[in-house]
Amino acid sequence: MNIHEYQAKKILAQYGILVPPGGIAYTPSEAKRVAQKLSSRGPWMLKAQIQSGARATGHFIDHDAGGRGGIRQVTQISNILYEAAQMLNNTLVTEQTGDKGRLVTKVYVEKYEEVKHPFYAGMIIDSSVPCITLLISEVADENIVTLAQRREKILRLNLQQDSGISDEQIFQILDFLSLDKIYLQSFHDFFGKLLFTFINLDAQMIEINPVGILPDKKLIALDAKIKFDNNAMFRHPDIVRIHEDFEEEKRHRRARLCGFQYHEFDGNIGCIVNGEGLALEAMDIIQSKGYGTACSLNVKGGVDKDKIAAGIKIIMTNPRVEGMLINIIGGFLRCNLIADGILEASQDVGLTVPLIVRFEGTNKEEAKAILQQSNLSVVFADDINDAVEKLLAQMEVND
């Protein structure tokens, strides 16, 4: 689960981490008022609040938004109105949003902070150790996925959950950034608080891109991105409350509310499976035959018939889908629940595309019987290769 930059900064500030003073604005005049309240003189920063990185290098689709990106430095108070008006209610595209971009409904206005030596800091969980790992990089204006490919440019430090960050590790950071030892205390303070925040809030990732050094040697978080562990949100009702789900696409949201995983791609085959591995396998085989997956729904160990029906409807009503493939190997999940779900969903929204079903495992014969007794035109397959071949054959007939 992600939250906005301004929300993340508010959380960091609650944990004692320094952030620039700022306020949120929904209209240009509000932006101006916030700016005046923050400081009598510029410059200020105007930051589009969408849940995406790389906003500075992004561009707005709309012509009236001007040529600048989603992060704008403004020097004159008179220009705040103009720049905020360009950003608000226009759509920002970044390399992380896809072509559709995201609508900017609010901007965050901050006092511009003069800092030295900005650098990237990321805290994430390294599953292979496993531990919390701190990533430090000089290159503050590149995104981390690009950075990940250039390992020599990243310092990685494995942190102890109980004992925190050692002085030795702080010296490693200072050395890596070619900074003097006089910064020991302020770095210790900053990263100690960041780790505490990370553990306390069940974060999966915190990225500060960049961290800046103020004239008094203190560190300040000029940006903030926090990704929380969905599985731990039962411990954090306050975070669930501030989370806005309207940035999520409708189908994704519906799937999430059912407790399922849902992903969309560029192809035209819809897959329903009960496991991440099965989803990947189906995608691999579809691709090997020269086709593509439109979407993939993983109902995991779902045992609620209504939710399964709702999930199947998500795929049935996706306009990209020209053929459906259901591949279920029942263990915990019982195949007959999927069969019931298919019936219920097709009664509600109609089955308009070819459907191939492969059942294996728990209650597979009951499941087959349920579909055979219905009047749906369902084709059964023996294994996943067979299923994909039968589906492609039917889709070609339909063309």
Place this chain on the structure above:
Amino acid sequence: MSILADKNTRVLIQGITGTQASFHVKRSIENGTNVVAGTSPGHEGEKHLGVPVFDNVHNAQRQFNFDASVLFVPAMAVKRAVREAVEAEIGLIVSIASGVPVHDMLEIRAMLKGSKTLMIGPNTPGLITPREARLGIFPDNIHQKGCIGVISRSSTLTYEAVLQTNEAKQGQSTVVGLGDDMIIGTDFREPLRRFMEDEATKAVVLVGKADNAYEQLIAEYYDGLAVKKPVVAFVAGEALPFGHTMGYAADIITHGRVTVADKKRIMREAGIIVVDQMNDIHNTLQELKI
């Protein structure tokens, strides 16, 4: 012969009175699993599925000895249940629930370190030695006793791998579902080490997937083994666009661009036979002439 569990393994079920536990443990008992007792807070003194129920592991252990515990407790209770089992020094834990918080898993791994307990899962179908011990939720109509060890990082592809060993007419010695989650109790290495020592196991099938570094770890480990049995591996997720993880974006960030193709190459270089489709596994196994 088998690894980790057989018909003599004395099994405890933590969270035995739940609906899913009841459904699956009943089937396990019918399959010959030696289920000795269960726990469920507030149910001490009752009998469920024919075995005595205790409030906690500590109380159960006063009357019985256990070699393994299967956790049917919900995700948010897994950490506490693991702690009970580790304190009771039970040698093997199998945890079924999906959705265990990742920070809980960090704590659990710290608990397991230096303990006498090996943990399989979470988010796994479990561990099965056909006709002897079913510690989990495996479909019961697909397993055949045989000579192939199976270790899988994907719950549902475990079943596909099992079907492949059936088609090769070789069956399974033991099947280990490591779990789908980002952090798991144990990775490929420990089960593989045991399969290498197990007389009944002639070859091993590994199922890996995109995300995480577990496949690289097993490649290094296998490469360093002095005595090797053949290992056939499949890694799912080749068609997944880079940067689009099926859930765990953080792992791409940690490990840089390690694609499924990279994993396959690393495994091949270590001497593992890597197939491109699950369906190729049965032919490959037959060609081994074991």
